[in-house]
Amino acid sequence: MNTGAAGSLLASLDWVSRDLRPILARALDGHEVSVEDGIALARAEGRDFHALTLVADEMRRRQAGEVVTYVVNRNVNFTNVCIKHCTFCAFSRDHREEEGYFLPVAEVVRRAREASELGATEVCIQAGLPPKLDGRYYIDLTRAITAAVPALHIHAFSPEEVLYGSIRSGLPIREYLAELKAAGLGTLPGTSAEILDQAIRDVIARGRITVEQWVDVITTAHALGIRTTSTIMYGHVETPAHWIHHMALLRAIQKDTGGFTEFVPLSLIHSEAPMWAKGLVPGVRPGATGIEVVKMHALARLMLGPTFRNIQSSWVKEGPKLAQLLLSAGANDLGGTLINESISTSAGAQYGQLVGPAELHRLIRDAGRVPAQRDTLYGLLHTYNDGEDPESPLDKIEDAEARFGSYRRLIASGEFRFTRG
Ligand code: SF4
Numbered sequence: 001m002n003t004g005a006a007g008s009l010l011a012s013l014d015w016v017s018r019d020l021r022p023i024l025a026r027a028l029d030g031h032e033v034s035v036e037d038g039i040a041l042a043r044a045e046g047r048d049f050h051a052l053t054l055v056a057d058e059m060r061r062r063q064a065g066e067v068v069t070y071v072v073n074r075n076v077n078f079t080n081v082c083i084k085h086c087t088f089c090a091f092s093r094d095h096r097e098e099e100g101y102f103l104p105v106a107e108v109v110r111r112a113r114e115a116s117e118l119g120a121t122e123v124c125i126q127a128g129l130p131p132k133l134d135g136r137y138y139i140d141l142t143r144a145i146t147a148a149v150p151a152l153h154i155h156a157f158s159p160e161e162v163l164y165g166s167i168r169s170g171l172p173i174r175e176y177l178a179e180l181k182a183a184g185l186g187t188l189p190g191t192s193a194e195i196l197d198q199a200i201r202d203v204i205a206r207g208r209i210t211v212e213q214w215v216d217v218i219t220t221a222h223a224l225g226i227r228t229t230s231t232i233m234y235g236h237v238e239t240p241a242h243w244i245h246h247m248a249l250l251r252a253i254q255k256d257t258g259g260f261t262e263f264v265p266l267s268l269i270h271s272e273a274p275m276w277a278k279g280l281v282p283g284v285r286p287g288a289t290g291i292e293v294v295k296m297h298a299l300a301r302l303m304l305g306p307t308f309r310n311i312q313s314s315w316v317k318e319g320p321k322l323a324q325l326l327l328s329a330g331a332n333d334l335g336g337t338l339i340n341e342s343i344s345t346s347a348g349a350q351y352g353q354l355v356g357p358a359e360l361h362r363l364i365r366d367a368g369r370v371p372a373q374r375d376t377l378y379g380l381l382h383t384y385n386d387g388e389d390p391e392s393p394l395d396k397i398e399d400a401e402a403r404f405g406s407y408r409r410l411i412a413s414g415e416f417r418f419t420r421g
Helices: 004-011 020-028 035-042 046-064 105-117 137-148 159-169 173-183 198-204 211-223 240-257 290-308 315-328 343-347 357-366 400-404 407-412
Strands: 067-071 073-076 122-125 153-156 185-188 227-234 260-267 333-336 370-374 380-383
Touching: 004 020, 004 046, 020 035, 020 046, 035 240, 035 290, 046 290, 067 357, 067 380, 073 105, 105 122, 105 137, 137 153, 137 159, 137 173, 159 173, 159 211, 173 185, 173 211, 185 211, 211 227, 211 240, 227 240, 227 290, 240 260, 240 290, 260 290, 260 315, 290 315, 315 333, 315 357, 333 357, 343 407, 357 370
Parallel strands: 067 333, 067 370, 073 122, 122 153, 153 185, 185 227, 227 260
Antiparallel strands: 370 380
16 A cells, blocks of 8 residues: 555556556555566656656655765876776776876875865775786875875775785785775775676676676675775666666675665766777667666666665766756765766766866755765765855866866876886
8 A cells, every 4th residue: 555655656657557557656665676677667668767767756855865965075096007908998008008197106195185175075096907016006005195194085996906906915805905994995986897797797898807706895895894885887788687687786785784885877988988989899889878877867766775875876977967867866966076087088078077066066956955065974064954055165276177187188298107117
């Protein structure tokens, strides 16, 4: 039986097709959405698609309320030199290429300190896998940042990088993660997930961290008290059934560990990605369509909302306008200010590398919601209930590229050129 808001919402959805109506009713009643039902919802079209987003918005309201969060953070992608050849990646350079760069530890620390002075609470560090990297590099880098800027939360190193550090150092994953934590690591980004389906991974990124290894790094981190985010990359050769199986796997981990802080759908930026630009992967799509993007966030809310709570929309991938719209389709977080962004930019994303707090507030308020600055673990630092606006030095910066540098400048300049040691 449907009661209250759930019942009245469902009653007003009497135009929904017969197959989907009971599935949406069960979701509104708080039952877990099964894989089978998730796949059926993923096929929703036309008015059913609208019903899906309405139900996702209702579940967002119940699970996360009216507050929309963001984090003031800075990305540092300290090298683009990488031994792997993931076909979706336009960021990486082979070590022989002229455009390879490698930021020294002192420069990474300088960027972290500068971010902290501008109000950032988090530095997010991810990079390529340079050949012959000292296996303890990630640990030493973490320790250096912690020593210089102890208050800054270090959100760093994808499972692929953790695995690389472990292999290069000879330390087991568990010990490696424990050392990272002891050095001051706060959380891990749950990137390098793409689609957690080995057959898809073998097509788009042969040689990349396997599903089993990814799950091992993530669950080991959770067991050590290191929380992680979670992601999906879509809009290439996968099908909606892969989305749902991917979410079901994340949900099973979350039920076991409770270690995920959020789920972040990341649609493929295709234009410069080798899989598209060089035709490396037959049948690849040119990224997700707008409907797919909205559907992904709505499905995430229904599949993951009860256990994750936080579904993020990414302005870097989708642009601020679509990211704002996703707040009405299941999302409750707008991610970070970023300050520097290289990975999406190199793949052809058009949305710049800094969106300051004032603009995030404008998007959130215009969506009829309440902005709040959060920390990495979703602790609320300031909820702007009364319509006031943040006072952030980031909003006074007129030319972010001139002030903070950019990927384009980094690869063009010789200042931090990678040299084979
Ligand atoms: S996605 Fe990461 S591991 Fe793959 S090529 Fe790019 S930088 Fe390297």
